[in-house]
Amino acid sequence: MIHIEPMTAAWVPQVAALEPLCFSTPWSEAGVAAELDNPVSQWYVAVEDGQVCGYVGGHLVIDEGEVMNLATAPTHRRRGIAEQLLRHLCHKMKQAGAAFLLLEVRESNTPARTLYEKCGFTTVGRRPHYYSQPDETGLVLRKELI
Numbered sequence: 413m414i415h416i417e418p419m420t421a422a423w424v425p426q427v428a429a430l431e432p433l434c435f436s437t438p439w440s441e442a443g444v445a446a447e448l449d450n451p452v453s454q455w456y457v458a459v460e461d462g463q464v465c466g467y468v469g470g471h472l473v474i475d476e477g478e479v480m481n482l483a484t485a486p487t488h489r490r491r492g493i494a495e496q497l498l499r500h501l502c503h504k505m506k507q508a509g510a511a512f513l514l515l516e517v518r519e520s521n522t523p524a525r526t527l528y529e530k531c532g533f534t535t536v537g538r539r540p541h542y543y544s545q546p547d548e549t550g551l552v553l554r555k556e557l558i
């Protein structure tokens with residue numbers, strides 16, 4: 413049974429271990445840990461049998477939310493975990509006063525783009541060379557929360 417809970421220091425090593433499995437430019441463990449002390453930050457983990465199998469992190473500044481990171485362990489994909497995490501973050505951000513959410517996604521990232529579209533995000537911008545390793549355009553997506 414999977415449940416979602418706020419990321420605490422105890423979960424940071426497992427989140428950091430998933431980063432290189434999910435991203436070509438992974439966050440370091442120190443970078444993830446620093447989010448715990450960031451007052452604008454909200455991170456949540458999906459936990460199954462004591463193991464982190466997915467996580468999402470966002471920032472909220474006044475009424476503007478931003479999704480920083482969303483990933484599911486490669487062994488746990490296509491089970492609805494990322495969708496659950498994203499909907500949870502949207503709910504928590506809205507509760508905390510966010511009017512809308514923004515995020516960037518690689519143009520070629522069909523799994524993520526399909527997920528975001530399913531969850532109500534639309535493309536509002538395009539940033540050439542936004543990503544490195546490999547160089548790629550980033551699409552800016554937005555979802556209204558009110």
Ligand SMILES: CC(C)(COP(=O)(O)OP(=O)(O)OC[C@H]1O[C@@H](n2cnc3c(N)ncnc32)[C@H](O)[C@@H]1OP(=O)(O)O)[C@@H](O)C(=O)NCCC(=O)NCCS
Pocket residue numbers: 434435466481482483484485488489490491492493494495496516517518521522523524526527528530
């Ligand atoms: C993108 C990612 C987070 C999706 O995680 P997931 O837990 O497998 O996704 P879910 O099972 O919740 O999928 C929800 C919906 O997203 C879409 N989706 C997910 N994976 C997909 C794929 N490989 N191809 C097409 N659509 C996909 C589908 O619409 C799916 O709904 P459905 O199963 O009813 O068809 C995961 O592939 C991942 O960690 N990728 C690497 C990190 C990454 O790219 N993060 C996003 C950065 S912007």
